[in-house]
Amino acid sequence: MLKKRYYSYWLxxxxxxxxxxxxxxxxxxxxxxxxTDLDASFKVTRFVGFDNFVTLYDNPxxxxxxxxxxxxxxxxxxxxxxxxxxxxxxxxxxxxxxxxLRSVLFFPVILxxxxxxxxxxAIYHPSTGILNVFLRAVGLDSLAMNWLTxxxxxxxxxxxxxxxxxxxxxxxxxxxxxQSMPQExxxxxxxxxxxxxxxxxxxxxxxLTPVMNTNVILSVIGGLKVFDVVYALTGGGPGNASNVIxxxxxxxxxxxxxxxxxxxxxxxxxxxxxxxxxLNKVINRDASR
Amino acid sequence: xxxxxxxxxxxxxxxxxxxTALTACGGDSGNDAAATGGSASPSAGASSxxxxxxxxxxxxxxxxxxxxxxxxxxxxxxxKNGFDLxxxxxxxxxxxxxxxxxxxxxxxxxxxxxxxxxxxxxxGFGTPGDxxxxxxxxxxxxxxxxxxxxxxxxxxEDGHWYGAPYGGTDMGVVLYNKKLFEELSLQIPTNxxxxxxxxxxxxxxxxxxxxxxxxxxWTVQLPVLISSASQQGAELIPLMNxxxxxxxxxxxxxxxxxxxxxVVDKGYANEDILSSTYDxxxxxxxxxxxxxxxxxxxxxxxxxxxxxxxxxxxxxFVMPFKGDGQDLAAIWAPKAMYVVKGENQDNAQRFVNWxxxxxxxxxxxANQGGIPAIKGVTKTSLTPAELDAxxxxxxxxxxxxxxxxxxxxxxxxxxxxxxxxxxxxxxxxDQALEALQKDMxxxxxxxxxxxxx
Numbered sequence: 001m002l003k004k005r006y007y008s009y010w011l012x013x014x015x016x017x018x019x020x021x022x023x024x025x026x027x028x029x030x031x032x033x034x035x036t037d038l039d040a041s042f043k044v045t046r047f048v049g050f051d052n053f054v055t056l057y058d059n060p061x062x063x064x065x066x067x068x069x070x071x072x073x074x075x076x077x078x079x080x081x082x083x084x085x086x087x088x089x090x091x092x093x094x095x096x097x098x099x100x101l102r103s104v105l106f107f108p109v110i111l112x113x114x115x116x117x118x119x120x121x122a123i124y125h126p127s128t129g130i131l132n133v134f135l136r137a138v139g140l141d142s143l144a145m146n147w148l149t150x151x152x153x154x155x156x157x158x159x160x161x162x163x164x165x166x167x168x169x170x171x172x173x174x175x176x177x178x179q180s181m182p183q184e185x186x187x188x189x190x191x192x193x194x195x196x197x198x199x200x201x202x203x204x205x206x207x208l209t210p211v212m213n214t215n216v217i218l219s220v221i222g223g224l225k226v227f228d229v230v231y232a233l234t235g236g237g238p239g240n241a242s243n244v245i246x247x248x249x250x251x252x253x254x255x256x257x258x259x260x261x262x263x264x265x266x267x268x269x270x271x272x273x274x275x276x277x278x279l280n281k282v283i284n285r286d287a288s289r
Numbered sequence: 290x291x292x293x294x295x296x297x298x299x300x301x302x303x304x305x306x307x308x309t310a311l312t313a314c315g316g317d318s319g320n321d322a323a324a325t326g327g328s329a330s331p332s333a334g335a336s337s338x339x340x341x342x343x344x345x346x347x348x349x350x351x352x353x354x355x356x357x358x359x360x361x362x363x364x365x366x367x368x369k370n371g372f373d374l375x376x377x378x379x380x381x382x383x384x385x386x387x388x389x390x391x392x393x394x395x396x397x398x399x400x401x402x403x404x405x406x407x408x409x410x411x412x413g414f415g416t417p418g419d420x421x422x423x424x425x426x427x428x429x430x431x432x433x434x435x436x437x438x439x440x441x442x443x444x445x446e447d448g449h450w451y452g453a454p455y456g457g458t459d460m461g462v463v464l465y466n467k468k469l470f471e472e473l474s475l476q477i478p479t480n481x482x483x484x485x486x487x488x489x490x491x492x493x494x495x496x497x498x499x500x501x502x503x504x505x506x507w508t509v510q511l512p513v514l515i516s517s518a519s520q521q522g523a524e525l526i527p528l529m530n531x532x533x534x535x536x537x538x539x540x541x542x543x544x545x546x547x548x549x550x551x552v553v554d555k556g557y558a559n560e561d562i563l564s565s566t567y568d569x570x571x572x573x574x575x576x577x578x579x580x581x582x583x584x585x586x587x588x589x590x591x592x593x594x595x596x597x598x599x600x601x602x603x604x605x606f607v608m609p610f611k612g613d614g615q616d617l618a619a620i621w622a623p624k625a626m627y628v629v630k631g632e633n634q635d636n637a638q639r640f641v642n643w644x645x646x647x648x649x650x651x652x653x654x655a656n657q658g659g660i661p662a663i664k665g666v667t668k669t670s671l672t673p674a675e676l677d678a679x680x681x682x683x684x685x686x687x688x689x690x691x692x693x694x695x696x697x698x699x700x701x702x703x704x705x706x707x708x709x710x711x712x713x714x715x716x717x718x719d720q721a722l723e724a725l726q727k728d729m730x731x732x733x734x735x736x737x738x739x740x741x742x
Contacts, residue, residue, distance in 0.1 A: 037735050039410070046737060055731055126561045149503075149563035151712055235384065237506060238563045239709030239716070253394065254387040255701045256413040257735055 034263040039256055052263035061240035062264070065248040068155050069268075072230075072244060073223025073275075075159040076166070080219050081212065083163065084170025089200075091171065092178045102175070106168040113165070117232030120161045124148045148234055151241035158242060162229050166222070170215050177211040178204070213283045217276055224272050245271075345636040346373045350392065351403030352385045353378035355624060357590050359456065359657030363644065366652055372640045381567070382507040383704060390414060398629050400637040406442045406452045406625035411698045411732070414627075416446075422628040422638060423449040429645030432664045441622040442662075445694040452625025453641045457659015457669075459585040460678040461515045461619030461690055462605040467673075469496060469577045469602075480612030488557040491580040499552045500579035502570040503562035503711055506704035509549065511583045513707055514690040515608050516545030518619030523692035529729065530696035532740040536726035537719070544610050546718035549710045562711050568595070575599025583608065585621055585690075589658050589672045605677040607686065618681040619690035623662045698732040699725060 034052060036044040056062045091102045108116065123129050124147035132144035147157040181204070189199050227246035230236065236247040243251075245268045252261035356376055367374050377399065379385035390413040392398065398420075408417045424430065433454070435443075443450050465477075470487075473494055478484040488498035502508045519541045528534035536542070552558045559565055559579065571588060573579035575596035582588075586605065593600055607616045626644070628637045643649060647665035654661050655668040658675050660682070671679065681687050691700065706724055709715035716724065733741035 037737065039736070043416075048735075051734075055735070059727075059731075125564050127564070146561075146563070149561075149712075151714060235506070237705070237708060238503070238712045239705055241712060250387060254383070254390050254413055255698055255732070256390075256411060257732070258394075259735065 030262050031266060033259060034266040036259050038258040038262060044259075048259065052260045053267070055260055056264055056267065061243055062248050064240055065236075065243040065245050068242060069224055069226065069244040069246075071155050072159055072162070072226055073220055075156065076162045076223050077216060077219040079159075079163045080167050080170045081215055083167045084215065085174050085208070085212075087167065087171040088174030088178055089204075091175055102172075105171055108165045109168045109172075111165065113228045114232050116161060116165055117229055121148070121233060124157060149238050151238065154234060154238070154242045158230055158233050161233065162223075162226070165229070166219075170219070173211050173215055174208060177208050181207055209283075213279075216283075217279055220275050220279060221272055224268065224275060344368070344371050344373045345633075345639075346375055347401060347633070347637055347640050348399040349374055349376045349401050349403060350389055350399035351376070351378065352381050354381055354591055355403055355456070357594055357657060359590075359653040359659075362652050362656040363649070366649065367640065367643075370643060372636075372643070374640075382505060386413075393420070398631060400629055400631065400633045401640070402627040402629055403455060404452075404625060404627060406454070406622040407440075407444065407694060408451050408625070408627060409445050409694065411695070411701075417444050417451045418447055418449065420627075420630060421451040422630055422634055423451055424453050424628070424641075425450050427453070427638065427642060429453060429642050429663070432645065432647060433662065434664065438622060438662065440694060441689055442625065445696060452627055453645055454623040454662035455626045455644075456587075456624050456657070457654065457661055458623055458682070459587045459621040459659065460605075460675075460682065460687065461511055461518065461583075461585045461621070462674075462678050462681075463581050463608050464574055464584055464586075464588065464603055464605050464674055465581045466574060466577045466579070466599075467602050467604045469494075469580050470604075477606045478609050479614070480609050484609055485555070485557075487580070488552075488555070492557055496577070497559040497573060497579040498557040498581060500559050500565070500570045500573050500582045501549070501552070501562045501711070502565050502567045502582075503708060504564055505567040506708040508567050508570070508584065509711070510703045510707040511585065512548050512608070513542060513545035513703065515583060515619045516548065516610050517542045518617050518688045518690050518692060520688070520692070523688065526691070526693035526695060529699070532730075532733070532738075536699070536729065537722045539722070541610075543718045543722060546707070546710055546721055548610070549707065550718065553711060563708070571596060574603060577602065585619075586658070586675045586678050587621075589674050593658065593672065600672050600674075603672070603674045605674040607681055616686075618678060618687040620682065620687045621690055623659070695729070696733075697729050697736065697738070699729040702728050 033044070035047060035049060037046055037048050037051075038044050087105055091098055091105060095101065123131050126132055126144070126146045126149065129147075131147065135141065135144040145153055148154055185203055185207075186199070189203055194202070225246065226244055227250070230242055230244050230247055231250070234242045236243040236251070245264060249261045249264045249268070252258070252264060356378060360376075364374055379388045386404075389402065389404070393402075393414045402414070402421075404412070404414075408414065408421065410416055414420055430450070435450070438454075442452060442454065469475075469491065470477075473490050475487050475490060476483070478487050491498040517539070521541045522539060525534050525539050529536065553562070559573070567588075568591075570579065570582050570584070571592050572595075574582045575592050576599060589600070589603070592603065607618045609616055626641055628634055628641055644653075645663055647663060647667070650661055650663050650666040651668040654666055655670055658670060658672050660671070660675070660679055661669065703725065706716055706721040710718070710721060730741055
């Protein structure tokens with residue numbers, strides 16, 4: 001006779017305890033600190049209501065940080081998903097070099113972000129960087145830009161580094177899905193006379209939807225939480241031109257305004273929550289059609 | 290077959306790497322055991338040869354460029370006297386400072402923090418009295434002139450002295466390439482008209498008149514700090530602390546900001562300012578590619594280490610913003626060592642007391658530039674640029690770069706705002722001053738100061 005439950009729920013308690021102590025409690029404390037004047041020594045002297053949020057809103061560099069974070073998340077998601085899909089289709093072809101191709105395309109993912117940032121800092125250097133040197137050498141002087149020091153360009157230059165580094169990861173997820181597609185469907189489509197485009201549009205793409213959803217959500221969360229690549233490339237500069245939410249949080253902590261920093265963190269948490277819930281809703285609605 | 294061989298080779302290489310790594314990891318265990326207790330005597334001389342019975346490990350945290358020739362000479366002497374210094378170096382500027390503050394915020398503290406002097410609540414390490422050991426009655430204070438360094442080395446909030454001086458006094462000046470000046474028959478400018486004339490001649494000779502190392506944001510605030518070093522600042526800051534004056538009233542500070550923009554507008558600055566580093570500036574100045582660089586004399590320690598061939602070619606003068614001999618050199622208090630409260634504080638304090646002895650300071654300053662803050666030091670090795678700057682100090686023509694302590698975080702974003710003076714569509718000097726005022730008000734309000742409600 002089968003038992004309904006093999007193990008007692010009590011066996012969950014060690015894991016739940018760790019989760020509660022190291023995740024739930026700090027998160028709730030963070031929410032509380034966002035409404036206090038928590039200082040550099042982590043002392044709270046008073047409850048300040050929404051003052052920290054007003055300060056965040058009042059500071060133009062914080063507003064720029066929110067705008068930059070949004071630009072970064074959107075640009076990197078669009079390109080990581082688009083290029084990742086194209087590369088996955090390419091790497092899924094029966095080419096002799098497909099194993100090498102997959103390794104090469106995935107290679108940037110395993111590199112340290114700091115190492116990548118240092119390399120790109122050199123590549124982007126306006127006078128000695130290989131990018132501008134190349135552009136000038138082929139007569140495209142007008143395209144040689146101040147990639148990391150022009151406030152209008154800097155976020156896109158940083159986004160390119162992120163795209164270069166993480167497209168391989170997106171490609172791998174798509175590739176795994178492509179390889180697990182049942183051959184019968186493809187064969188049936190061929191027998192029915194579907195063109196390559198029709199096969200891609202009406203068979204491949206719909207079957208990739210679950211992976212696409214995962215990819216989009218991971219990329220949006222990663223984009224909104226960005227810190228390392230921005231900090232390593234520009235430190236949020238020049239001035240505050242490439243500040244993102246997490247560099248602003250870092251600077252607020254460094255200035256001893258811990259209450260303001262936790263408030264910014266809370267705003268980021270809420271933004272991510274809204275983004276993920278909205279995306280899930282849209283994705284589920286499309287999937288149920 | 291070949292694949293098998295390659296596999297075996299890879300496996301062997303991996304095994305060797307792992308063994309090597311594990312051996313390296315295990316190397317500290319002996320030191321850990323020896324870290325308890327210790328017999329180093331604070332009165333032991335710098336050259337005491339006999340090794341003490343036990344060695345105590347002292348964990349030190351500071352900016353990487355602060356540990357150069359002087360500390361290199363001290364480390365073996367400290368070892369002889371029973372102090373095994375484990376120095377963790379972090380990058381310069383805000384990046385490194387933020388790392389250090391994060392370490393303190395997460396309670397991952399060293400035994401001694403090497404940081405700017407005049408520690409206050411605003412530095413971001415917590416309330417000084419809670420975190421650091423007060424040095425007021427320590428034996429090394431006998432050789433220290435408290436009156437001279439009041440308002441610069443003590444703490445504004447409680448009046449205690451937490452930092453013990455480390456390294457020499459530094460002065461914010463214009464460092465210039467003497468060889469280039471001689472070749473072009475240039476004289477040290479005594480007013481701004483002469484300064485621009487000098488810059489024009491250097492430019493005409495195909496060199497960079499004024500070098501800005503804009504990628505390292507902290508360096509571009511130097512012209513502003515130099516112009517801020519005036520009696521006007523000393524009078525305004527106490528009023529600003531009580532919200533009776535504004536940052537925008539500080540016209541001397543605006544002069545430095547305007548200067549930065551004028552240099553760029555007149556075409557006297559280097560190309561690619563925002564991609565140029567502190568190191569690029571040192572190289573350019575030492576080689577004569579750049580004529581002038583606004584910096585403090587601490588840069589000479591690095592030039593001595595990296596570009597020694599250029600050291601004798603570098604001199605310094607006070608930036609003639611006002612002219613007619615009215616300008617003052619901006620002085621910096623020496624850097625400081627803060628003994629962190631904790632299990633190893635007694636050992637850390639014994640090291641500080643040992644280090645501040647004149648005999649040990651002789652070892653330090655015989656190997657590194659800087660004007661000592663400890664009395665009785667007889668051996669120094671000042672570079673020509675530091676000797677030039679020292680004359681202004683000796684003549685009383687110097688004042689603190691922040692002439693009176695700020696009660697609130699007023700300068701934390703000065704490097705960023707100074708950098709924004711270069712950026713296309715960035716800030717004007719007036720906007721930068723307003724932003725600094727706003728930062729100060731935000732900090733004062735967050736601390737609940739009644740004057741800023």
